[in-house]
Amino acid sequence: MVAGEEPTWKEARLHDYVNYTFITLAAATCAGLLWRLGSMVSRYQRRTKSVHTQTTTGTFSAVTSSFKKHLLYAPVSRSRKARDITIGPGASINFGTLPTRLEALFIATYLIINIVFIFVDIDYTAEKGVYLYAIRNRAGAVLTANLTLPELSCAYAKGQDTQLITKFTTQELYIWSLVAGCPMILMVFLAWSPIRRQFYDTFLQVHRILAIVSVIGIWRHINSDGYYEIKIVIAVISIWIAERVVRVLRLLYKGPYGNTSNTLDSYSSVVLFAGGVGITHQIPYVQHLAGIGSAGVTKRVLLVWAIRSPSHATWAADWLNEALARPGARDVLRVQIFVSNPEFEGQGGRMVLPGLADNEAVQVLAGRPSPDMILDAELAERKAGCMAVSVCGPGSLSDDVRLAVRERQHAGRIDYIEASFSW
Template identity: 25%
Template sequence: MAAPSNLSKRHYGSNATYNPFEYSRGLAGVNVSLDVIITRVIYLSVIGFAFVLFCGRIAQISHAYLRQVTATSSNRREQKFWSLEQSTWWPWVKKHIMYAPLGKKRHNREIQLSSAISVGTLPSRFQTILISLYLTSQVVYCLFLDYAANEKAALVAELRGRSGTLAVLNMVPLFLLASRNNPLISILHISFDTYNLLHRWLGRIVALETVVHTAAWAVNAVDEQDFSDMLRRLRTTPFFSWGLLGTVAMVCLALHSPSPLRHAFYETFLHLHQLFAFLAFLGVYIHLQIDALPQKPWIIAILVIWVVERSTRLLRILYLNVSTTNGLTNMTVEALPGEACRVTFHLPNRASVPSGSHVYAYIPKVSWWMTHTTHPPTQQTSPLIISARAGMTRRLYNLANARPSHTLATKGFIEGPYGSHPANAPSYGTTVLFSAGAGITHHLLYTRELVMRAASETAATRQVYLIWSVRSTDHLTWVGKWMDEILRLPMRRDILVVKLFVSKPRRPGDIVSPSATVQMLSGRCKPDIILDEVLPGRVGATLVSVCGPGAFADEVRAAARGRIGKGAVVDFVEEAFTW
């Protein structure tokens, strides 16, 4: 064993029993009291921000409710009050912060390095502000050390304790925000897609803090003995071995999660992600358990979150798909023109689907573990439209299309429905629903609900514009049945205007407008022109909603933002799933 250094002699005294591992295990040098203060500051700041956001949501919901109550019985002229902006600061906040992309326009349009490599999407301006503030705070907390300490080892030990504490603390929201049953979705009315983005960034923060924690330990371990002894302790001491497992798993999670790898090999990514997440949890749990460290309650909270969330999902699946009298769910997959599938789930139990909801489809014949997220076009979950893109959806289409009847019968399961919690659509006098491709399924339920409620005078709605952009007329067959049902609703002609844009028609004769309220147009949809036509004759406040590919959604967002702050009340909502 190496002789004690002069530094160690000063610390222990000439007659003290020398412990060469003083700063690489235990709480020597760790500023526990400051760690507690910092964790409480994080608790309070996050809870405070959530409370402010909650109050803001309550104010928005109350305002929308008041608008709906007063405008429901109002005619077009009487809704003028709600159509005009009453403040200057709120439109500015919406335009430049809440609805703004990070730069000029790009938000959900994927950044493609090539046809096969996607870098992913950019966060919005508001999301970037939140992520930047939290990341900066974590750096400040990690570096807020007692630099006046005489011993380098004590300073490194303090960094080890701080970074480890923050890593475990951040694992709690990391697991919570990844769950489909995250209670904050309904409490704060924030979409799962936003929480998924925050989950990814929290994962990167946890991985970095875990690496710093391990590196700080290694520095002191090497200084106390040597590099080979540090490796020996990793191999032979369970406390360090399990900690190393957690660190390696965290690093693997970070390395295999960048967008190019995630999108190129999504099914492989998903399986590995779940495996590494389990190993990270297991390693950290046993690491804390062995030395009974004070962070143990947090890791138990993570276990509770995981068990409750998975149990809830399992119960949802069993309730919809399993019946003692009707058996299990069967499904029929029909290949449609335009490379899409109509997937009909014959459920043993029925469930009503609120407007704006989405479900997850399990299709074991295509993938045992993968799910596909989609929006039911009706209030029953049985019929779904799934566009063939890549991976699971492409294999499903190919299987059905290869059959002589272009129809595949197999087993499948539905999980859901889950709500997306958009703005209160019935409180707006004018609603403009932009859809592209299979995104039309998200807006069909909204259209049906708004037209029916307007006809029965239970909503402020007076005008509904359904805009659908497709590549060819083949796509019109996807939802023809449900569209016909909407067009036969009472007073539909007085309320609903449908515009179908076909960007690549096969023949000019395919473009035929049945009536003034159902128009078929050749060429690309230009959202700015649509809004310039709608807004001058608007009734009440205007809601602009979009569901479709990222590039299309960004165009609609830009058009909506460009008309905020010019007198008209315009709100924007986007339905998106970025993975």
Template identity: 25%
Template sequence: MNAQGSPAALAAIAVDNLLFSHYILIVLSAIVVSFFIYRIAIGSIRHLRTLTCLNNDTQRYFRTPNKIYGFIKQHLFYAPLFRKRHSRPVRAGPVDLGTLPTRLQGLLLIGIIAMNVVLCVYGIEWHGPLVTKLKHFRNRAGTLAVVNLIPLVIMSGRNNPLIWLLNIPYDTFNLMHRWFGRIVVSLVITHATAEIINMVVTGTMGEDHPSGFEIFQQTLATTRFITFGFVALVAFVAIILTSHAAFRHAFYETFWHIHVALVSLILAALWIHLQGLTQLNYVKAVIAIWVVERAQRLIILLYRNLGPTTTRANIELLPGDALRVNIHLAHPWIFHPGQHIFLTIPSIGLHTAHPFSLAWSETLPQLAPSPDLEKDTLNSDILSLPQTSLSLVIRRRSGFTNRLYTKCASAPNTRLSLPALVEGPYGGSHDFTSYGTIMLFAGGVGITHQLPFVRSLLAGYASGTVAARKVTLIWVIQAPEHLEWIRPWMTSILAMPKRRDLLRIQLFVTRPRNSREIHSPSATVQMFPGKPNVEKLVEMECREQIGAMGVGVCGPGGLGDDVREAVRKRQGEREVDLLEEGFGW
């Protein structure tokens, strides 16, 4: 046996592989620490800005941008990977191919992919015997595949601790999760290919040996280690194929069941495949993370929905293929603007959960403040108390929402009351309290994300706890009948103290039936036909900007891209931040 094939050399190879896997964990940890430091710095600046602006109506100092930071936001943080498209999905005919990352996300992904490629090939004995090269390359790729499972699984969880630690939305982690999945599958295929080639080459090295493919077939059938490695390979390939955006969006519930089943199969197969190897520790860590996260969700789900009563959903039909769902909770929750929940209605969708933005919430009657308190204090206090009911607006699509809509439409008086399970709340990473000027764009049911911000800012303005001096809500709808989706909640908002001093509402109806449908109730609530000119609206607001300006958007991808482009153009001229909400899945 030559030196490169000696036990000492093979032991050195194993150490190298583990060392390189540690490098991946170190680099990823360094990225997390960097983002955490950035989050602390930005959070501290915004907190000080809020305190400074509470009694300052001009806020001139905060209107002037930092040129360097503005350049970074324009060309890195807010910039799409190419030109303008980011939120709007890429399509090939009717097939949805998913969305493109931002420039910052793209650079991170390129760096992570390059790191894995370099670590996969660096230090391999490329000038040694073919068998030794294949074995080392095989082991390196397999080790890196297993260690990358750790960030892959962490980023998939709804209770991912990095979400609140870094104040980065789940949508971003979900994007990274999909790319880490592609990295892992690529490494697994590389690992398996090197192993199969090694068997075939070894089997053809002498006349007395059987053919290489016969050795591979025999080994696959008789060697437990190889058998379960092959099972894991097939499951990895299946999971990447069924996770394609076209399949995921068209058959979400089917995708979800297949995904969970394949993940379970992969972890079980890897457990057997790596018995006796140090790399099994990585698999144990992955299983622990996955099990703990799911156990945590189950415990929270049971606690939230079981009590003296159980959670129940009252559903009513709305115009425009929509439903209003009022959920009475078994236990009171505390909600924050921008959060969403996962709703399960067993009689409609069995155990599958679907995300929806929280549009409105109500305070427990027994916890309501005394009526002797001033009205502006009343509104502020109510929002900080636990809530006993919440409301959603659901637009009819396919799958779960279509079945729910059909059942409600056929019910007496088009109303239903069904047992439900609610999980959450999640999200709420955006905070507008430090901005003097705020623009909130909403498209369609995206209004449910913006309404709680409007309500909270009005309450904070009345009680003097936010920097806001101008809030503009811009809602784009297809028909005036869609106003019925939020009419009771908008009536409450319009009745809040000092509303006329702070809030302006602009409604854009893209498909009015006739001109008589378009009328503006007042100077602060205006209605217009057609689509908004986002660029012009943002430019006009910047001219009269008070303090720093925050721009939020939730709606179709095209609207998000228009708002992003308008905000990018203002960088360097004014202090303008983009706070976009998306639900990537």
């Protein structure tokens, strides 16, 4: 299209579907932001109302509970979510984990929408080469628009929709399209879970280099004839640079810290499950809630920690001793430590945990924790309000806790928070 001229019908329709893609992305982003904003408002209301009335409150909605049970917390399979899918000798090949039903629904819907945007409104009565050419152009435009969504940033730049180009320019377009497309294909294969997990540091650096090469290729390919989609690439690069600059500045100003957006202090009851080194995720919650004590909204905090050997208690002994020694901790905090090694079966409370001070709030048990029994006991003791259940540990523990929370959604408002050490 020559500068200053109105776009042709074909060009306008092509741009329409790029705009439709942006609208879809914006709608998905707004839905996510609204959900997060609603969660923040709900936490704030629970906290302020409970503090002012000195009682723990919480609203129960059968619709919300059903949504969480069957979509938000439910994996694609019945119970398997966090456990890795592995094959081969000694489970050496890892394919990662499964999504939740809501995540799978979102991914499927988004893919279907993109496929529809690519293939609808094409004149299939024309010659095969003509409508294939149109599909190629539409696919390039729509997929370039998807660069604005990092999770779906596999874009392939579109071809030229005009015959007023020289042979050299055509060759240059194809060359830069290969420069843009080949790194994207390599990124897809290198991001395969078995490769990514075995060579993560190498994968990360190679992934960044390939992404930069691909963006350069897209830039040169689209900019060869002044496509308006170059604005999309400029926006993507600007957002990418700005996000990393802000991240570095925030780190320099505030220092490193974990995710503190939800401190769990708006819930009347909190149950924290940890498996092995997963205790590192739960300790900040324990210290925060123990520091508030009975003066806060949270009246019951139970930490359940599963370890293989009593000696593993030294990993977090100092932090636990500090939390248990706080003045308000004795009123709200209890700790159950399960030693799962069969060698210690039957010893229970007779086991000595190195580094951990003697405290009546700490209970040492042999075997593996049963999320069903633990949650039933906590629900029986809970008088009112909402409950938060958090887990960080092996996939099998996370899946057991997730299933237990889902099956008890009818008992009141129970929110589930899962953390894991994986990528």
